[in-house]
Amino acid sequence: MNLLLISIAPVAIILFYIYYRDKYEKEPISFLLKGLAAGMIIVFPILIAEQTIGSLLPFLFRGAIGTAFGKAFLVAALCEEAFKLLALYLLIWRNRNFNERFDGIVYAVFVSLGFALVENVLYVFSNGMGTGIARAFTAVPAHAMFGIMMGYYLGLAKFSPNHxxxxxxxxxxxxxxxxxxxxxxxxxxVNIPWVLIFFFPFIIYLMKKTNAKMTELSDKSIFRNRSK
Known part of the structure; x- marks a missing residue:
């Protein structure tokens, strides 16, 4: 029970926070849950894609740095972000609920954290409470921030008048x-100590950047004046 709680709690907290940040026109809960479910479903094609690309890495890269690069960018980042964007596009691009730019962020985070929820449960139940606590402050917020950046640009794409x-x-x-x-x-x-020094500064940079993106689109909400 404790492992399940530590797996779910950070996801739930961040989702409530994103829902709170959508101040001027809340998205339907039922549709947000569809986004969360979509993120959970894409775990399965992502695992297949990651295993397929992972099997090719020995032919593409040599050495520890090359292998780390391949795993980070081609196995994890490429597969996960591509399927997240596909799921997000199919879910909301033509949906009437996607009616302002900030909505892109909300739905992208729900899709992203649907994936992170399943991933988190698998990691925590395999590796224990310590992993759950560590991921609550690193991997889960990171997936949310990846989602914020995806949703920010998808919102701009949706409502840009210029083709x-x-x-x-x-x-x-x-x-x-x-x-x-x-x-x-x-x-x-990459397992290089001096590189690891940049991890928490990078996380802090992402937190500031994503908060600025949310503030920007929230302040420009078309519903801002209507809610007063």
Missing amino acids: SNKGLMFQLAFLVPFFIHGIYDFILM
Whole structure:
């Protein structure tokens, strides 16, 4: 029971926080739960994709650094962020509830943390309470921040009046979370002490960056004046 609690609690806390930050027009709970479920479902194709790409790494990379790079960027970041974006796009792109830019962040975090929830349960039940506590302050918030960056750019893409800018923002909805996810995992996987020094500064940077992105879109909400 304690392992299940430590697996679920950080996900639930962050989801409540994101829901709270959506101040001016709340998204339907039922549709948010669909986003969470979508994130949980994509665990299965992600595992298949990661195993497939992982089997190719010995042919693509040599040495500890190369292997860490391959695992971080190609196995983890590429597979996970690509399927998250696909699930998010299929879920909300043409849905009437996606009616302002901040909604992209909300739904992206729910999809991202649906995946993180399943991943967290698997890791914690395999490795114990210590892993659960560590992941509550690292991996789970990291997945939320990857989702915030994805949703930020997807929101810009959806509501951009310029066709070429719309395409660029959509590309960034994948590339930015892919890049920061890859860096996050590479720092942990490369097993070089001086590189590990950058881990917590990088987390703090992401926290400030994602908070700024949420504040920006919240302040520009089309529903802000209507709610007063």
